[in-house]
Amino acid sequence: MTTLAIIGGGIAGRSLLYALSSHHFKYEEILFFDSPEFASPCALNSTAIVAPRGVSAGHSPLGDLILEGLAIFKQHCEKDHPAGVFPISQYTGALTKLDQFARRYPTALKVQNLGEIKLKAEVLFAEEEAFMIDPVLYLPWLTSQAEKKLSIRHIREFVIGLDKANSTIMTQNKAKYSADHVVFATGSMSKHWKDLSTHPKLNSSKAIQGSYLEFSNIHWELPTFSITLEGCNLIHRKHSGKVLIGSSTDELAHNLPPIQELKRIYELLANILELKLPAFDLGEVKVGHREKAQKREPYLFTEGNVSFMGGFYKNGYSLSLRQSKSLVDQLRELV
Ligand SMILES: Cc1cc2nc3c(=O)[nH]c(=O)nc-3n(C[C@H](O)[C@H](O)[C@H](O)COP(=O)(O)OP(=O)(O)OC[C@H]3O[C@@H](n4cnc5c(N)ncnc54)[C@H](O)[C@@H]3O)c2cc1C
Numbered sequence: 001m002t003t004l005a006i007i008g009g010g011i012a013g014r015s016l017l018y019a020l021s022s023h024h025f026k027y028e029e030i031l032f033f034d035s036p037e038f039a040s041p042c043a044l045n046s047t048a049i050v051a052p053r054g055v056s057a058g059h060s061p062l063g064d065l066i067l068e069g070l071a072i073f074k075q076h077c078e079k080d081h082p083a084g085v086f087p088i089s090q091y092t093g094a095l096t097k098l099d100q101f102a103r104r105y106p107t108a109l110k111v112q113n114l115g116e117i118k119l120k121a122e123v124l125f126a127e128e129e130a131f132m133i134d135p136v137l138y139l140p141w142l143t144s145q146a147e148k149k150l151s152i153r154h155i156r157e158f159v160i161g162l163d164k165a166n167s168t169i170m171t172q173n174k175a176k177y178s179a180d181h182v183v184f185a186t187g188s189m190s191k192h193w194k195d196l197s198t199h200p201k202l203n204s205s206k207a208i209q210g211s212y213l214e215f216s217n218i219h220w221e222l223p224t225f226s227i228t229l230e231g232c233n234l235i236h237r238k239h240s241g242k243v244l245i246g247s248s249t250d251e252l253a254h255n256l257p258p259i260q261e262l263k264r265i266y267e268l269l270a271n272i273l274e275l276k277l278p279a280f281d282l283g284e285v286k287v288g289h290r291e292k293a294q295k296r297e298p299y300l301f302t303e304g305n306v307s308f309m310g311g312f313y314k315n316g317y318s319l320s321l322r323q324s325k326s327l328v329d330q331l332r333e334l335v
Contacts, residue, residue: 002027008034033155042290087130093124101124134240138317184306209251302327
């Protein structure tokens with residue numbers, strides 16, 4: 001019997017389940033460990049836009065990986081029509097360092113409206129093809145699709161130990177599970193597994209706090225969109241009547257959000273957009289911890305019977321699928 005254990009049920013772990021199921025590659029059983037009660041998934045506290053963000057091919061390994069991830073994600077959307085994924089325009093603009101911005105976004109133009117959204121003044125903006133993901137819909141969709149083809153045992157326990165010699169997994173309940181191969185897709189929690197490997201990417205990875213405000217019951221007569229101005233995001237999720245404003249990033253190891261920074265972001269957007277934003281105090285603060293590895297590059301490596309997949313900092317939603325497909329190829333060689 002061949003058993004695969006996947007530890008982590010964020011976008012990385014679920015993209016792997018999905019990739020395994022869509023490649024018709026079967027383990028007899030998959031032990032799928034996830035314990036949101038112990039570690040809140042960053043994937044559920046994410047603005048979750050995937051977009052090229054001015055990246056062009058041939059300039060950096062990360063840039064090329066981002067573009068490859070986007071192409072794979074686009075193909076996935078066109079072929080599989082996943083729940084909770086919406087094609088959108090990503091509008092990215094700048095008020096400062098305009099020359100630098102124009103080099104990154106050669107198609108940027110000074111405009112006074114972004115589609116149906118009016119601006120209070122002319123601002124340099126670029127428009128890109130992108131996807132808005134609603135994690136509340138997309139994450140369960142991935143699992144439900146995988147469950148149609150794979151035998152998945154969902155174990156809602158927190159993994160506290162792995163004996164590499166015999167691939168025995170221990171959980172907080174003192175339960176033990178055996179697997180032929182173990183994949184860690186534990187997001188910012190991966191930092192606790194550094195003693196299992198000397199790989200430089202895993203060892204240099206750290207948790208970065210991100211936060212944003214989520215406003216509910218918003219009924220704008222506008223399509224779903226994402227605007228990023230000077231790094232400040234405004235996202236309208238029409239289907240759920242939500243508006244997200246943020247997001248701050250900081251090397252904080254706790255869940256207390258930097259309210260002053262969120263206020264600054266809110267005011268910058270309110271000063272430029274001809275949109276009546278909901279009152280600041282009505283926003284529910286959301287906090288996530290994402291994993292930042294060296295050069296913000298995601299990692300994927302296998303050592304013996306253990307694989308690590310993580311470091312999803314930007315475009316985590318598309319890069320997870322790209323890395324999962326590569327991991328499936330690696331696992332196919334091993335079985
Ligand atoms: C504010 C903010 C905005 C963001 N914006 C975007 C964006 O616009 N676009 C984008 O693509 N990405 C964005 N990201 C990043 C994106 O959310 C992450 O890349 C992604 O969520 C990482 O997914 P993951 O599966 O690696 O980790 P997570 O989502 O954190 O999932 C890890 C899972 O593993 C489980 N786990 C951990 N340890 C154990 C254990 N020992 N035993 C059992 N279970 C365990 C946890 O409970 C969790 O469910 C943003 C992040 C933040 C915080």
